[in-house]
Amino acid sequence: MKRRELFPPIEPYQTGFLKADDIHTLYWEASGNPGGVPVVFLHGGPGAGTQATHRRFFDPKSWNIILFDQRGAGRSEPHGEVRHNTTAHLAADMELLRETLDISRWHVFGGSWGSTLALAYAETHPERCLGLILRGICLLERSEVDWFLYGMRAVFPDAWESFASVVPGGERNNLLEAYIRLMNDPNPDIRMRACLAWSGYESACSTLLPHPETSEPWGEDTRRAMGIARLEAHYFRNNLFQPETFLTDNIAKIRSIPAVIVHGRYDMICPVANAWKLHKLWPEAELAIIPDAGHAALEPGIRDRLIEATERFKEIRG
Numbered sequence: 555m556k557r558r559e560l561f562p563p564i565e566p567y568q569t570g571f572l573k574a575d576d577i578h579t580l581y582w583e584a585s586g587n588p589g590g591v592p593v594v595f596l597h598g599g600p601g602a603g604t605q606a607t608h609r610r611f612f613d614p615k616s617w618n619i620i621l622f623d624q625r626g627a628g629r630s631e632p633h634g635e636v637r638h639n640t641t642a643h644l645a646a647d648m649e650l651l652r653e654t655l656d657i658s659r660w661h662v663f664g665g666s667w668g669s670t671l672a673l674a675y676a677e678t679h680p681e682r683c684l685g686l687i688l689r690g691i692c693l694l695e696r697s698e699v700d701w702f703l704y705g706m707r708a709v710f711p712d713a714w715e716s717f718a719s720v721v722p723g724g725e726r727n728n729l730l731e732a733y734i735r736l737m738n739d740p741n742p743d744i745r746m747r748a749c750l751a752w753s754g755y756e757s758a759c760s761t762l763l764p765h766p767e768t769s770e771p772w773g774e775d776t777r778r779a780m781g782i783a784r785l786e787a788h789y790f791r792n793n794l795f796q797p798e799t800f801l802t803d804n805i806a807k808i809r810s811i812p813a814v815i816v817h818g819r820y821d822m823i824c825p826v827a828n829a830w831k832l833h834k835l836w837p838e839a840e841l842a843i844i845p846d847a848g849h850a851a852l853e854p855g856i857r858d859r860l861i862e863a864t865e866r867f868k869e870i871r872g
Contacts, residue, residue: 601785603628818847
């Protein structure tokens with residue numbers, strides 16, 4: 555059966571910048587149908603930012619598509635900033651944006667780190683959520699951080715060796731702290747080398763097979779590489795939930811919200827066990843494990859199921 559393709563490219567009908575606090579100003583945009591069903595797209599990373607492709611998961615005739623760059627990411631300023639940057643800040647930013655755009659309730663679509671933020675937001679503001687479409691589940695537990703830093707070398711030893719080689723040999727037992735030190739080095743060349751190595755490692759491990767057209771180009775876009783590397787390292791060190799099972803502990807708050815979980819069987823960035831754990835605690839959420847996919851949203855099987863979900867969920871209106 556032919557898999558669904560992305561909808562045609564579109565441009566926003568409105569863009570703006572939202573002052574979140576004394577430090578952060580957020581880029582946002584709206585595309586599609588201003589009178590359509592509202593959906594907010596949550597990008598990954600944290601720090602990856604939104605791309606024009608992200609508008610194309612949604613039928614522009616039916617959806618009012620809201621994209622925004624989270625604190626420190628994309629076109630938001632200051633870029634790569636870690637001060638006043640926590641999950642709670644990001645969830646509050648979503649509420650501020652929703653109120654600014656005069657949206658009563660919206661669907662929430664998030665993948666990877668975006669799924670983390672989607673769950674955190676929904677558990678805080680369940681009354682504002684019409685539906686949840688989640689991809690590549692990340693629960694931000696310590697075991698997931700350890701897997702990213704060390705476990706993935708069991709499958710990608712070559713990519714991991716390149717990742718670790720940036721760090722002096724004596725510091726490789728604590729790659730996170732070593733990378734944070736390098737990312738804050740006074741020498742801009744050292745900072746950028748570390749950011750490119752971190753983001754390149756993630757990009758290299760994100761698809762089942764090497765497909766440049768379906769991978770996120772973090773290793774080639776230096777600005778995006780800096781955002782994702784600095785903010786991921788910051789969140790890994792400072793923003794694990796307390797307790798770390800916070801998201802799964804609070805599933806009861808969102809069990810009545812229509813939800814679809816899409817996860818690649820061979821996702822190395824966020825192992826499929828995350829999605830399985832979430833589904834066992836939340837059986838009302840539909841789980842689709844894609845047998846021939848890794849982590850990236852644009853892999854054909856994942857793309858197909860995400861679009862299938864947006865086509866069904868556009869009938870759920872507030």
